Amino acid sequence: MQDSLSYIRNKLFKWYRINGRDFPWRHTKAPYRIMIAEFMLHRTKAEQVAPVYKEFIKKYPDVKSLASVELNEIIKVTEHLGLHWRAQHFITSANYIVEKYNGNIPANPEDILKIPGVGDYIAGAIMVVCFNKIYPVVDSNIARLLNRFFNLDLEGEVRRKKKIVGLSEQLFSSHKKAELLFALIDFCSLICKPIRPICFKCLLFKRCMYKNKNKRQTDNYTPSAP
Numbered sequence: 001m002q003d004s005l006s007y008i009r010n011k012l013f014k015w016y017r018i019n020g021r022d023f024p025w026r027h028t029k030a031p032y033r034i035m036i037a038e039f040m041l042h043r044t045k046a047e048q049v050a051p052v053y054k055e056f057i058k059k060y061p062d063v064k065s066l067a068s069v070e071l072n073e074i075i076k077v078t079e080h081l082g083l084h085w086r087a088q089h090f091i092t093s094a095n096y097i098v099e100k101y102n103g104n105i106p107a108n109p110e111d112i113l114k115i116p117g118v119g120d121y122i123a124g125a126i127m128v129v130c131f132n133k134i135y136p137v138v139d140s141n142i143a144r145l146l147n148r149f150f151n152l153d154l155e156g157e158v159r160r161k162k163k164i165v166g167l168s169e170q171l172f173s174s175h176k177k178a179e180l181l182f183a184l185i186d187f188c189s190l191i192c193k194p195i196r197p198i199c200f201k202c203l204l205f206k207r208c209m210y211k212n213k214n215k216r217q218t219d220n221y222t223p224s225a226p
């Protein structure tokens with residue numbers, strides 16, 4: 001298992017160096033900025049989020065600057081993302097962090113998870129990107145990749161399955177955790193897609209067990225691919 005996880009990591013790092021996407025939140029390790037980016041990215045395309053995120057951070061560069069803002073002001077900045085129902089998250093979370101931690105997001109998952117609006121995935125992203133700590137970061141995309149690669153045949157809410165969470169935790173025992181997360185996000189979005197994964201372009205092709213069982217579901221399947 002460790003050998004396979006190390007194989008995935010190494011291939012993904014190689015792939016990411018050439019194909020990785022560049023977004024403004026990938027140039028920071030500030031927990032506040034990662035939290036804001038993740039609030040915005042929930043069910044919204046990264047390309048759409050990028051300009052809004054930039055404007056938001058320019059106006060509200062830290063937790064304290066956000067805590068005192070009126071809801072209407074937030075809605076004005078985020079309206080292009082259709083985030084009205086989430087706008088309150090920004091203020092409520094900022095107020096909580098100011099009151100409880102004087103504006104500094106704590107470095108442990110138990111406390112991060114208590115911040116209003118912060119779920120397991122956001123807590124994980126903060127832990128690996130900002131604090132370089134091992135944490136099982138799993139969303140439906142990462143879960144899909146692991147489920148396919150190891151041919152686990154898990155169904156339902158795969159990202160919550162014990163096996164997937166355990167694999168993710170081991171996967172993130174890497175010295176480049178943030179880069180690994182970004183590589184996974186891009187790879188799952190561009191190659192190991194939910195429908196019709198592009199297996200013939202996939203660097204994990206040789207060892208991935210999914211394709212062997214699902215040849216007809218892969219585009220241009222070819223045994224000689226890398």
Ligand code: SF4
Pocket residue numbers: 145148149191192193197198199202203204205208209210211218
């Ligand atoms: S070979 Fe296909 S199913 Fe397997 S990881 Fe690559 S894209 Fe996903």
